[in-house]
Every structure is written in C-alpha cells, then in structure tokens.
Amino acid sequence: METRHIDIKVEVASSLDELETADRELVMRAQKAASRAYAPYSQFNVGACLLLENGEMIEGNNQENASYPCGCCAERTALNYARSKFPGTAVETIAIAAFNSDGQMNTPIPPCGICRQALLECEADSGRPIRVIMNGKSLTNIVHSVADLLPLSFDKKNLNE
Ligand code: THU
Numbered sequence: 465m466e467t468r469h470i471d472i473k474v475e476v477a478s479s480l481d482e483l484e485t486a487d488r489e490l491v492m493r494a495q496k497a498a499s500r501a502y503a504p505y506s507q508f509n510v511g512a513c514l515l516l517e518n519g520e521m522i523e524g525n526n527q528e529n530a531s532y533p534c535g536c537c538a539e540r541t542a543l544n545y546a547r548s549k550f551p552g553t554a555v556e557t558i559a560i561a562a563f564n565s566d567g568q569m570n571t572p573i574p575p576c577g578i579c580r581q582a583l584l585e586c587e588a589d590s591g592r593p594i595r596v597i598m599n600g601k602s603l604t605n606i607v608h609s610v611a612d613l614l615p616l617s618f619d620k621k622n623l624n625e
Pocket of ligand 1: 506508509524526527535536537538539573575576622
C-alpha cells in the first residue's frame with residue numbers, strides 16, 4: 465500500500481492591510497452582515513460576503529430557529545441567494561467573519577462541513593476555483609479553492625461514473 469499526502473496552500477495575514485483592496489471590502493461586508501444575523505440561540509453571529517464574476521457582492525448571515533436544525537449558516541444564506549438571483553454566475557471569492565458577545569472571534573472562521581459541500585457544488589459547476597477568506601480578529605486565512613478545504617470529496621462525478 466502506498467501513502468499519498470495532500471497538501472494545501474494557506475495564506476495567512478496578520479492584518480487586513482495585507483489584503484488586496486477588493487478582499488478587504490469583502491471582509492468588511494462580511495463583518496457588517498454578521499451584525500444583522502439572527503442568532504438568538506447560539507449568540508454566534510456569522511457574516512459572509514460573496515464576490516460573483518459579474519461584480520455583484522452578496523451578503524448573508526446565519527438565520528437560526530427554535531427548531532435548531534432548521535437554522536442556516538451565513539455562507540449558505542449568501543450562496544443560495546446568489547444562485548437564485550444569478551444562476552450560472554461563478555462565485556470568485558467568499559469572505560467569512562464571526563462575532564460573539566465579546567466581539568469578533570480571534571481565530572479565522574472556517575466554513576462548516578455542510579457549507580463546504582454546498583460551496584464545492586458551486587465551484588464544480590462553474591469550473592472555477594472559489595477563494596475562501598476566513599477572517600479572525602488577529603489572523604485571516606485564505607485558501608484558493610473550496611476543494612482544498614474538502615479533500616477526497618463527494619460530488620456529482622461520483623454519482624455518474
Ligand atoms: N455558523 C455559520 O453561520 N457558519 C459557519 O461556518 C459555522 C456556524 C452558524 C450556525 C449557527 O447559527 C451558529 O453559527 C453556531 O454554530
């Protein structure tokens with residue numbers, strides 16, 4: 465049996481000043497979107513902002529529910545809106561940020577597993593990588609493809625082979 469290694473490249477910024485202007489704007493919009501989250505159960509307010517290939521920026525935040533599983537993450541709130549308003553339009557970048565009652569989370573906020581899967585479908589459909597900017601108060605991580613966050617993933621190719 466052979467052993468294979470999967471490497472991913474992560475860029476790490478210790479200040480938003482290190483980001484490109486367009487990326488910084490996405491992060492700031494994600495932070496703002498978090499302030500409009502509906503998260504009375506977790507008190508964990510997440511915001512996301514997508515940049516589409518047509519230049520549109522789409523914001524979303526987490527929407528919780530008394531029936532907990534009914535809630536939706538910020539990333540999928542934004543992604544589903546983008547895909548319903550602009551079907552077939554590639555997503556270039558998503559930025560994510562989160563806050564609790566003490567303020568912004570220190571560490572970069574990664575998308576959960578379900579959101580990774582949802583983003584992967586979009587990435588596979590467009591054939592273009594989606595950059596993921598995970599913003600935290602003290603660090604920001606950037607990966608250049610959702611596939612990097614979901615190695616050995618399941619997608620529609622597995623259904624049809
Ligand atoms: N949440 C997100 O919106 N995005 C993530 O990537 C992680 C988790 C939300 C779901 C729930 O409303 C709250 O954060 C706590 O898990």
